[in-house]
Amino acid sequence: MFQIRIHGRGGQGVVTAAEMLSIAAFEEDRHSQAIPSFGSERMGAPVVAYVRIDDEPIELTEPVMRPDLLIVQDPTLFNAVDVFSGLADDGFLLINTARPLHELHIDEALARLPDHHVYTVAATELAMRHIGRATPNTALLGAFTAFSAELHLESVITAINYKFRGDIAERNITVARAAHAAARAD
Amino acid sequence: MLQQIEGSAAVAQAVAACRPEVIAAYPITPQTHIVEGLGDMVKRGLVGNCQFLNVESEFGAMSVCIGSSATGARTYTATSSQGMLFMMEAVYNASGLGLPIVMTVGNRAIGPPINIWNDWSDSMAARDAAWIQLFVEDNQQAADVHVQAFRLAEAVSLPVMVCMDGFILTHAYTRVDVPEQADVDSFLPEFEPQQALDPEAPITIGAMVGPEAFSEVRFLAHYKQLEALDLIPQHAEAFKAIFGRDSGGLLKSFDAEDKDTVVVTMGSVVGTMKSVMADMRADGESIGLLSIRSYRPFPKQQLRDALAGAKRVIVFEKSLAVGMGGILAADVRMALANLPVAVHSVIGGLGGRPITSDKLRRMFDKGVRDELEEPHFHDLDVAVVHRELERLRDFHRPGPSAESILRDIAGADAGRPE
Numbered sequence A: 001m002f003q004i005r006i007h008g009r010g011g012q013g014v015v016t017a018a019e020m021l022s023i024a025a026f027e028e029d030r031h032s033q034a035i036p037s038f039g040s041e042r043m044g045a046p047v048v049a050y051v052r053i054d055d056e057p058i059e060l061t062e063p064v065m066r067p068d069l070l071i072v073q074d075p076t077l078f079n080a081v082d083v084f085s086g087l088a089d090d091g092f093l094l095i096n097t098a099r100p101l102h103e104l105h106i107d108e109a110l111a112r113l114p115d116h117h118v119y120t121v122a123a124t125e126l127a128m129r130h131i132g133r134a135t136p137n138t139a140l141l142g143a144f145t146a147f148s149a150e151l152h153l154e155s156v157i158t159a160i161n162y163k164f165r166g167d168i169a170e171r172n173i174t175v176a177r178a179a180h181a182a183a184r185a186d
Numbered sequence B: 001m002l003q004q005i006e007g008s009a010a011v012a013q014a015v016a017a018c019r020p021e022v023i024a025a026y027p028i029t030p031q032t033h034i035v036e037g038l039g040d041m042v043k044r045g046l047v048g049n050c051q052f053l054n055v056e057s058e059f060g061a062m063s064v065c066i067g068s069s070a071t072g073a074r075t076y077t078a079t080s081s082q083g084m085l086f087m088m089e090a091v092y093n094a095s096g097l098g099l100p101i102v103m104t105v106g107n108r109a110i111g112p113p114i115n116i117w118n119d120w121s122d123s124m125a126a127r128d129a130a131w132i133q134l135f136v137e138d139n140q141q142a143a144d145v146h147v148q149a150f151r152l153a154e155a156v157s158l159p160v161m162v163c164m165d166g167f168i169l170t171h172a173y174t175r176v177d178v179p180e181q182a183d184v185d186s187f188l189p190e191f192e193p194q195q196a197l198d199p200e201a202p203i204t205i206g207a208m209v210g211p212e213a214f215s216e217v218r219f220l221a222h223y224k225q226l227e228a229l230d231l232i233p234q235h236a237e238a239f240k241a242i243f244g245r246d247s248g249g250l251l252k253s254f255d256a257e258d259k260d261t262v263v264v265t266m267g268s269v270v271g272t273m274k275s276v277m278a279d280m281r282a283d284g285e286s287i288g289l290l291s292i293r294s295y296r297p298f299p300k301q302q303l304r305d306a307l308a309g310a311k312r313v314i315v316f317e318k319s320l321a322v323g324m325g326g327i328l329a330a331d332v333r334m335a336l337a338n339l340p341v342a343v344h345s346v347i348g349g350l351g352g353r354p355i356t357s358d359k360l361r362r363m364f365d366k367g368v369r370d371e372l373e374e375p376h377f378h379d380l381d382v383a384v385v386h387r388e389l390e391r392l393r394d395f396h397r398p399g400p401s402a403e404s405i406l407r408d409i410a411g412a413d414a415g416r417p418e
Helices: A014-027 A075-079 A107-111 A123-130 A137-147 A153-163 A166-182 B007-017 B032-043 B058-070 B081-086 B088-096 B121-125 B139-156 B181-187 B214-243 B269-282 B300-307 B327-335 B357-367 B382-394 B401-413
Strands: A002-009 A031-037 A046-054 A069-072 A092-096 A118-121 B002-006 B022-025 B051-054 B075-079 B102-107 B132-135 B160-165 B173-177 B251-254 B261-265 B287-292 B294-296 B312-317 B342-347
Touching: A002 A014, A002 A075, A014 A031, A014 A046, A014 A137, A014 A153, A014 B002, A014 B173, A069 A075, A069 A137, A092 A137, A118 A137, A123 A137, A123 A166, A137 A153, A137 A166, A153 A166, B002 B007, B007 B032, B007 B102, B007 B139, B007 B160, B007 B173, B007 B181, B022 B032, B022 B058, B032 B051, B032 B075, B058 B075, B058 B081, B058 B088, B075 B081, B081 B088, B081 B121, B102 B121, B102 B139, B132 B139, B132 B214, B139 B160, B139 B173, B139 B181, B139 B214, B181 B214, B214 B294, B251 B269, B251 B300, B261 B269, B261 B300, B261 B327, B261 B357, B269 B287, B269 B357, B287 B300, B300 B327, B312 B327, B312 B357, B327 B342, B342 B357, B382 B401
Parallel strands: A002 A069, A069 A092, A092 A118, B022 B051, B022 B075, B075 B102, B102 B160, B132 B160, B261 B287, B261 B312, B312 B342
Antiparallel strands: A002 A046, A031 A046, A031 B173, B002 B173, B132 B294, B251 B287
């Protein structure tokens, strides 16, 4: 079972990102589950969502305690919540940032992760350029499929088309493709 | 059709396939997405000649449901938490009048302190309202049991609540085989009301009944619920014959046979529990799980038969009768009266506190050694409680506890001194 925890802030599409991941997994004929952990639904408040992907039916309903992948939609959260809680020693980390990794002051947490397990993409910048809104979720999903064999970019695009219509869907797909190409290991 | 879908959307589609004629609802988290989905489908003309009524309150919602059901229209609504409390007088009216309304309860805590998250306080508040209450473990069951709920309600002419854990199920995207219209049509007969207001053939519903007949009317309500104990398994079998799925029924054993310890619970925590049980059995523990799917009527005899061979039973519930303890535990104890089975009561998951495998395992490890206090409050921060009790003792006019505990926890998290 592959477990993902997405950290972000209210308004960044954290819950929608989790739902799209689960739809993408379904597209690949896999079992999956997306569970949001709603707070009081304020813009800017820390939000967490969980995704599980497996070849077998998934029965667990607990929050993801030991993620294989952390997606961090907002790097300011490193100072606000215990983002790294339970991350496996061979886990993956995907961060939305345009800055060099060392400027995020998380070296201690990064030190225990193997090479090529930490990825960054300037998701907010891509979203602002192509969508005109600071919703980094679809960019991060595109970036995820660049380094993980769990899901393919085409499935994520199908999921985007499920969640959005017309021009908005197209813009989000453009962002996902751009992020897929731009994601880099640090 | 197999879909990756939000629980609320799956329920909305399943309810629509039951061809409701009237839906009256007022939004409240976490059930809102269900009635939003249905409202959207009705507006697009996808639900036959169904009328969707936006009302001014939950009391209005249930009152409209009573009126429409009394005229013989298949009627549906949904609510949660304070919404259920606000409609409560009408909730009793619906059952007292024998109206087969189906209502989803997106289970949520009742405040104050205000809390939008999941526990069973709302359904338990209506425990004795003479409605049938069916609990579901996952979103496949949520969709399936709604289809069975209409058939059951109409067969016994009693209203049915389908209780699904808020957020954990209502807001979860999972794989659901949403019941197909043709299959629902072959499972669910046309509504043949036992009573219907009709200007052509006037009748009275809701007469005043004095001491001369009230006991008999109440007994009949009890009797009709006991009839449902026979119908619920029959309907689950009939459902399985058409849909091929095991949904519904009175209770469900997950390797509970011939075990020293049996855990009894309801709802979505069953999924996580199953994996904890499997781990414990792999470590040599004799332990199994029993999920109660029909809470009202309560399957006393079936539960007694299923648990008679156990040494101990651990009842885990997301509900608390303040001043008494576990509510489900009390029901289980009544079912096991005079049997040499120890019953441990565990209360957890209140107000959405996550129920994790690790903490369940530690609690069950104590439980199988009969080391749980009575009742046991699972995952309770005892230090916080002690600090607040001290504060209440030490200060004149100490102020409200909820706010004080929040300050205490925030301070501890920030590493500030007391």
